[in-house]
Amino acid sequence: xxxxxxxxxxxxxxxxxxxxxxKGAQRLAFHILKNPREDAERLVEAIRDVKERVTYCSTCNNxxxxxxxxxxxxxxxxHKLICVVEEPQNVGVVEKTREFRGVYHVLMGALSPxxxxxxxxxKIKGLLERVGAGGVDEVILATNPTxxxxxxxxxxxRLLKPLGIRVTRIAMGIPxxxxxxxxxxxxxxRAMEGRREV
Amino acid sequence: xxxxxxxxxxxxxxxxxxxxxxKGAQRLAFHILKNPREDAERLVEAIRDVKERVTYCSTCNNxxxxxxxxxxxxxxxxHKLICVVEEPQNVGVVEKTREFRGVYHVLMGALSPxxxxxxxxxKIKGLLERVGAGGVDEVILATNPTxxxxxxxxxxxRLLKPLGIRVTRIAMGIPxxxxxxxxxxxxxxRAMEGRREV
Numbered sequence: 001x002x003x004x005x006x007x008x009x010x011x012x013x014x015x016x017x018x019x020x021x022x023k024g025a026q027r028l029a030f031h032i033l034k035n036p037r038e039d040a041e042r043l044v045e046a047i048r049d050v051k052e053r054v055t056y057c058s059t060c061n062n063x064x065x066x067x068x069x070x071x072x073x074x075x076x077x078x079h080k081l082i083c084v085v086e087e088p089q090n091v092g093v094v095e096k097t098r099e100f101r102g103v104y105h106v107l108m109g110a111l112s113p114x115x116x117x118x119x120x121x122x123k124i125k126g127l128l129e130r131v132g133a134g135g136v137d138e139v140i141l142a143t144n145p146t147x148x149x150x151x152x153x154x155x156x157x158r159l160l161k162p163l164g165i166r167v168t169r170i171a172m173g174i175p176x177x178x179x180x181x182x183x184x185x186x187x188x189x190r191a192m193e194g195r196r197e198v
Numbered sequence: 199x200x201x202x203x204x205x206x207x208x209x210x211x212x213x214x215x216x217x218x219x220x221k222g223a224q225r226l227a228f229h230i231l232k233n234p235r236e237d238a239e240r241l242v243e244a245i246r247d248v249k250e251r252v253t254y255c256s257t258c259n260n261x262x263x264x265x266x267x268x269x270x271x272x273x274x275x276x277h278k279l280i281c282v283v284e285e286p287q288n289v290g291v292v293e294k295t296r297e298f299r300g301v302y303h304v305l306m307g308a309l310s311p312x313x314x315x316x317x318x319x320x321k322i323k324g325l326l327e328r329v330g331a332g333g334v335d336e337v338i339l340a341t342n343p344t345x346x347x348x349x350x351x352x353x354x355x356r357l358l359k360p361l362g363i364r365v366t367r368i369a370m371g372i373p374x375x376x377x378x379x380x381x382x383x384x385x386x387x388r389a390m391e392g393r394r395e396v
Contacts, residue, residue, distance in 0.1 A: 003290070004263040006251040010244040016237065018229050024217060030287050031216050033248055033261065039214065040249045044242045046208040050231055051238045053204040063231065065202040089228050092201070 061106040061123045063088040071103050078102045080137040086110050110148035138166040145172045259304035259321045261286040276300045278335040284308050308346035336364040343370045
């Protein structure tokens with residue numbers, strides 16, 4: 001099909017977004033084309049605003065539009081407890097539990113020698129400084145349960161433990177509401193290992 | 199999670215796009231946030247360009263950045279054969295066959311009393327004028343094989359046949375490469391009805 005050039009260019013740009021393929025990009029482009037100009041303008045403004053206003057917290061690297069972020073400045077949070085995550089969006093997953101009242105530290109990735117990501121590419125120095133400054137009791141390592149996340153957690157544990165604080169790792173096991181039927185063997189092994197007295 | 203306000207607004211705007219849910223919108227927003235400003239600018243420009251440059255062909259209603267469109271002005275196409283489709287993106291599906299050498303007429307929808315779409319809301323008048331002006335041998339009704347598309351095809355057939363031209367409907371049946379196992383009974387019935395001598 002010979003799409004008008006500007007439409008083809010929009011499809012091309014949309015296809016660069018994660019999880020959007022050729023068909024999806026075309027559907028989005030036609031939607032933008034068909035809908036009122038004001039809708040497109042609102043989207044455009046929202047994209048620009050995000051690039052202009054959102055920044056990273058100089059303490060924990062979480063995304064924020066005030067620096068330091070709401071967690072790092074909150075008197076209601078327990079600053080003796082730091083939860084370490086890989087990406088800013090992981091903070092939301094922990095917050096959703098409504099159980100965690102500590103603060104965060106975002107690494108901005110995980111160790112991955114295959115992709116050329118070493119310790120210096122992650123925000124590890126800042127974490128060590130925060131712990132080194134004293135006043136921290138426990139660091140919860142909530143990196144992903146992947147090869148990279150596990151390696152990162154192990155690496156951090158080796159650095160943090162000598163500082164005399166408690167270092168913990170989130171539990172791995174069968175997801176709540178799931179069925180054993182669908183659990184892979186590694187997860188099942190972890191679930192068995194992590195079993196607790198009822 | 200308390201997302202920075204501008205990020206929350208981008209998520210909200212992205213969620214309005216078709217096929218993008220809450221999780222998908224958040225993933226896209228974080229992607230836009232993380233990637234270089236130039237990428238975001240290119241996307242923004244592409245969206246604006248589409249809204250500014252793309253228009254509809256005054257003859258066939260297909261999207262175009264020149265009016266009339268490439269199909270309507272092409273000497274290589276057979277202007278005696280008009281393929282009627284519901285939406286501009288359907289033109290691409292027909293073009294991909296590389297078999298059709300006629301021209302198009304886009305209705306901009308299908309009859310749907312439930313959604314308040316009547317004949318006056320579709321580009322039917324223009325089609326009747328094109329056929330009425332003479333020189334058209336056949337109109338292929340390629341509206342969707344849905345209740346609305348079928349109703350539209352029947353409605354158009356009734357209007358077009360008295361004009362003394364050939365009016366045809368695309369075949370419905372089992373998709374090529376598919377398995378009878380997955381065919382619903384309506385499609386199977388259509389496939390049986392439409393059977394041809396081998």
